[in-house]
Amino acid sequence: MHGEPRDGRIVIVGASLTGLRAAEKLREEGFTGSLTLVGEEPQPPYDRPPLSKQVLLGKVPAGHTGLPQRRELDAQWKLGVRATGLDPIEKRVLLADGAEVPFDRLLIATGTRARRWPHPAEGALDGVFTLRTSDEARRLAERLDAGPRRVLVIGAGFTGSEIASACRERGLAVTVAERGPAPLVGALGGTLGALAAKLQRAHGVDLRCGVTVTALEGDGRLTGAQFSDGTRIDADIAVVALGAVRNTEWLVESGLAAGPRGVTCDAGCRAFDMYGIVTDDIFAAGDVARFPHPLFEYQLLSLEHWGNAVAQAEVAAHNMVNPGPRRRPHLTVPAFWSSQFGLNIKSVGVPTFSDQVVIAQGSLKDARLVAVYGYRGRVTAAVSVNQARSLEYYQRLIETAAPFPPAPGAADQIESPDPVPSDVPDPKLLSHGPTVALTGHLPDRRLTVVQPAR
Amino acid sequence: MNVVVDLNRCQGYAQCAFLAPEVFTMHGEESLLYHPVVPDGQLEQVRRAAVACPVQAIVMGEEAGAGAR
Numbered sequence: 001m002h003g004e005p006r007d008g009r010i011v012i013v014g015a016s017l018t019g020l021r022a023a024e025k026l027r028e029e030g031f032t033g034s035l036t037l038v039g040e041e042p043q044p045p046y047d048r049p050p051l052s053k054q055v056l057l058g059k060v061p062a063g064h065t066g067l068p069q070r071r072e073l074d075a076q077w078k079l080g081v082r083a084t085g086l087d088p089i090e091k092r093v094l095l096a097d098g099a100e101v102p103f104d105r106l107l108i109a110t111g112t113r114a115r116r117w118p119h120p121a122e123g124a125l126d127g128v129f130t131l132r133t134s135d136e137a138r139r140l141a142e143r144l145d146a147g148p149r150r151v152l153v154i155g156a157g158f159t160g161s162e163i164a165s166a167c168r169e170r171g172l173a174v175t176v177a178e179r180g181p182a183p184l185v186g187a188l189g190g191t192l193g194a195l196a197a198k199l200q201r202a203h204g205v206d207l208r209c210g211v212t213v214t215a216l217e218g219d220g221r222l223t224g225a226q227f228s229d230g231t232r233i234d235a236d237i238a239v240v241a242l243g244a245v246r247n248t249e250w251l252v253e254s255g256l257a258a259g260p261r262g263v264t265c266d267a268g269c270r271a272f273d274m275y276g277i278v279t280d281d282i283f284a285a286g287d288v289a290r291f292p293h294p295l296f297e298y299q300l301l302s303l304e305h306w307g308n309a310v311a312q313a314e315v316a317a318h319n320m321v322n323p324g325p326r327r328r329p330h331l332t333v334p335a336f337w338s339s340q341f342g343l344n345i346k347s348v349g350v351p352t353f354s355d356q357v358v359i360a361q362g363s364l365k366d367a368r369l370v371a372v373y374g375y376r377g378r379v380t381a382a383v384s385v386n387q388a389r390s391l392e393y394y395q396r397l398i399e400t401a402a403p404f405p406p407a408p409g410a411a412d413q414i415e416s417p418d419p420v421p422s423d424v425p426d427p428k429l430l431s432h433g434p435t436v437a438l439t440g441h442l443p444d445r446r447l448t449v450v451q452p453a454r
Numbered sequence: 455m456n457v458v459v460d461l462n463r464c465q466g467y468a469q470c471a472f473l474a475p476e477v478f479t480m481h482g483e484e485s486l487l488y489h490p491v492v493p494d495g496q497l498e499q500v501r502r503a504a505v506a507c508p509v510q511a512i513v514m515g516e517e518a519g520a521g522a523r
Contacts, residue, residue: 015519020518020519037519044517044518044519044520044522045518045519046490047458047490049461050487050488050490053481053487054487054488054489057487059487059489060489060490060491064489064490064491065490066456066490066491066517066518066520067456067458067490067517067518068455068456068457068458068490068513068514068515068516068517068518069515069516069517069518069519070513070515071515073518073519075519077519077521077522079519079522306460306461306462307460307462310460335462336462337461337462339481339482339485339487342481342482342483342485343482343485344466344482344483344484344485346462386482386483386484388464388465388466388484389465389466
């Protein structure tokens with residue numbers, strides 16, 4: 001490190017929301033050294049949540065979601081160039097154009113990308129899309145403008161459901177194929193999943209749950225799809241909404257604890273090496289980071305939330321320019337929102353960290369409610385549907401580890417007060433397996449070797 | 455000038471949709487849609503909306519990295 005922590009060279013790899021907010025925070029905290037942001041996409045930082053909403057609805061052009069900056073950055077931007085490697089000994093980032101960027105401290109904020117359709121030839125058919133970048137949103141919005149006869153959405157998580165909602169709002173015929181028993185079930189569990197299924201069908205979505213798409217058909221251009229239940233449909237467009245892949249491949253030889261689940265770091269955003277030893281000058285934040293959260297039994301969480309990106313970026317930046325005793329933990333209660341089928345869905349806490357759920361306010365019938373999630377007798381999450389103003393109260397219950405089920409509040413209670421199983425998927429079933437393996441037996445021969453993703 | 459709304463904070467009070475309806479609109483009962491690029495002539499309205507927001511969820515600023523394109 002060059003002298004004081006407020007001097008020297010900081011490089012941020014990833015020039016989206018996390019990278020931008022970290023850069024702002026570094027300057028705010030008095031960092032006077034050189035600051036470089038490296039971004040794979042040619043555009044400066046832009047906001048992604050509008051892509052599946054305003055942009056797909058045709059209300060805002062895809063190129064018009066640029067993020068405002070809150071202060072002057074005096075930064076060097078290297079946009080349109082991918083980082084391909086990290087040399088932690090010589091302390092430099094390797095770029096796809098052959099350049100090397102030296103650093104004293106590094107922030108890894110490379111985020112995620114959309115998971116592609118597993119069959120490359122089918123995925124290359126004209127009419128098959130993913131939605132993660134501004135460019136992808138622009139192309140998809142153009143095709144929706146052209147009035148396809150039917151859109152197939154593969155995967156009914158939040159992104160897939162929002163895409164289906166935008167299509168229905170445009171009056172387009174939509175089929176949604178979901179492997180699980182209901183939309184959103186992976187994030188919100190069975191009770192709200194059932195509500196989401198009802199809503200999608202009420203809005204005219206041809207929703208097919210418990211099926212997978214076995215083939216995308218076409219000759220150059222997509223014409224239809226086959227399902228695992230033996231049925232098929234005609235479709236002009238298929239949007240693959242099967243979640244995200246973390247951008248960690250460039251770190252594979254870096255010696256960091258980086259793999260398909262993200263870059264593991266401590267609560268202060270310092271990255272671990274693959275032996276589990278914390279590094280001093282390499283930090284991670286945003287969608288790519290995987291960090292322990294004390295409220296959730298110190299489990300390592302990887303969150304793909306807008307709010308987490310902002311909060312974690314600020315903690316990382318603070319810790320990059322402050323000495324040890326002044327460093328802060330990233331303790332924000334996770335929160336996210338989604339807007340679909342006329343409903344505003346907001347979540348605090350971690351709904352998948354639960355064994356039971358109860359409708360604490362409102363009712364499923366009116367699609368206006370707060371569902372509260374509990375784990376072993378304490379409140380761990382709450383999700384509101386068109387009742388956002390109640391959520392803050394439940395956030396405090398989560399923060400204080402309040403008992404579950406929550407005591408009857410002042411609000412109305414129409415649904416049964418008895419909790420039911422939350423029916424969230426067992427995370428073990430979603431596991432990608434260990435990203436490292438141990439070899440050797442003698443203490444000084446014990447080694448960790450990186451296990452490629454299977 | 456660009457704008458972003460922290461929709462975790464937003465609670466649908468709709469003050470912004472009232473003060474700068476060309477930029478902020480309610481979509482359904484409590485979801486907010488907005489134009490991230492503030493059109494010329496709307497700056498003052500958006501400024502007022504940002505100040506009036508009861509939960510201070512609206513961030514305004516020059517487009518980030520605009521010189522880097």
